[in-house]
Amino acid sequence: MEILIFGAGSLGSLVGGLCAREHSVTLVGRDPHIAAVRESGLAVEGVVEFTTHPEARTTVPERADLAFVTVKSFDTPAAGRALADCSPSMTCSLQNGLGNEESLAAQLDTVLAGTCTYGARRPAPGRVECTGIGEIALGAPDGGPSAAAERAVEALQSAGIDAVHDDGMPKRLWRKLAVNAGINPTTALAGVENGALADDPLHDVASEAAREVARVAQVQGVELAESEAVAALESVVEATARNTSSMAQDVGAGTKTEIDAINGAVVDRADGRVPVNRTLAALIRARERGYAD
Ligand SMILES: NC(=O)C1=CN([C@@H]2O[C@H](COP(=O)(O)OP(=O)(O)OC[C@H]3O[C@@H](n4cnc5c(N)ncnc54)[C@H](OP(=O)(O)O)[C@@H]3O)[C@@H](O)[C@H]2O)C=CC1
Numbered sequence: 601m602e603i604l605i606f607g608a609g610s611l612g613s614l615v616g617g618l619c620a621r622e623h624s625v626t627l628v629g630r631d632p633h634i635a636a637v638r639e640s641g642l643a644v645e646g647v648v649e650f651t652t653h654p655e656a657r658t659t660v661p662e663r664a665d666l667a668f669v670t671v672k673s674f675d676t677p678a679a680g681r682a683l684a685d686c687s688p689s690m691t692c693s694l695q696n697g698l699g700n701e702e703s704l705a706a707q708l709d710t711v712l713a714g715t716c717t718y719g720a721r722r723p724a725p726g727r728v729e730c731t732g733i734g735e736i737a738l739g740a741p742d743g744g745p746s747a748a749a750e751r752a753v754e755a756l757q758s759a760g761i762d763a764v765h766d767d768g769m770p771k772r773l774w775r776k777l778a779v780n781a782g783i784n785p786t787t788a789l790a791g792v793e794n795g796a797l798a799d800d801p802l803h804d805v806a807s808e809a810a811r812e813v814a815r816v817a818q819v820q821g822v823e824l825a826e827s828e829a830v831a832a833l834e835s836v837v838e839a840t841a842r843n844t845s846s847m848a849q850d851v852g853a854g855t856k857t858e859i860d861a862i863n864g865a866v867v868d869r870a871d872g873r874v875p876v877n878r879t880l881a882a883l884i885r886a887r888e889r890g891y892a893d
Pocket residue numbers: 606607608609610611612628629630658670671672673675678679682694695696697716717718719720721722846858
């Protein structure tokens with residue numbers, strides 16, 4: 601299969617590197633990473649270790665059977681516009697947050713929703729570290745069976761990736777949103793690792809954010825119980841206790857965060873009060889504005 605990764609950063613390089621063990625893979629990203637991969641290949645390190653030689657470019661190729669979108673959520677509209685030039689047979693977001701699939705579907709046919717619990721970081725150009733083996737779940741964005749998702753899952757599995765087809769993606773996306781809405785801004789604002797959310801008062805802040813997400817999901821017709829949202833949050837806090845969340849890393853580095861697609865998306869879709877998500881979003885946006893000072 602011709603697989604295209606749009607956004608060869610941490611996650612995209614890892615997924616692309618793993619896929620390249622079985623498929624023809626093109627990484628689309630930016631220099632100096634792309635130049636380094638072209639020169640010496642992509643070194644995958646950490647939990648799995650190998651070097652692979654995918655095609656590496658800064659623009660999209662002419663065609664692709666399957667495209668994975670792994671840019672940060674604020675770059676999704678640009679990714680959709682760029683991918684429209686090669687019209688992939690199917691395109692799947694592996695990003696965090698809500699709204700990525702709608703944004704891609706405005707430009708592309710056959711868009712799939714995906715979640716990914718692999719962990720990745722990019723220590724240097726040409727290298728990607730797998731910080732944790734997880735699972736990729738794919739399916740139709742509105743739920744129900746999807747032949748395209750089945751084909752994409754088979755492609756991932758044949759490359760040795762733990763992948764499943766989920767016909768209940770809306771619930772899976774909202775449950776992941778509850779986890780990110782609780783953990784990401786709370787750790788970013790408090791300047792702590794994920795494990796610090798096991799205890800009050802931060803546990804209280806993060807779990808109330810997750811409960812609000814469940815209530816908004818229910819209004820949207822997704823049966824996510826508040827207790828399930830909090831249990832998901834607590835289990836990720838425990839499993840990733842030593843992680844610095846992506847938003848804490850972004851705030852630490854003074855770079856743009858995914859707040860709009862996470863807590864911002866909850867506030868935008870709420871028809872009732874979501875004071876914790878609203879407050880967390882306002883505080884993170886204030887930090888982002890402060891970078892310029
Ligand atoms: N890292 C992880 O472990 C996980 C991440 N995720 C999610 O996956 C998504 C990606 O995260 P992550 O990999 O960490 O982010 P990164 O910032 O590491 O990767 C995104 C990459 O896309 C590049 N990019 C953006 N726009 C373009 C463009 N128009 N053309 C070419 N390249 C482009 C960026 O380049 P530049 O930096 O120069 O802008 C960057 O290298 C996020 O939604 C995240 O929440 C989900 C699960 C795990």
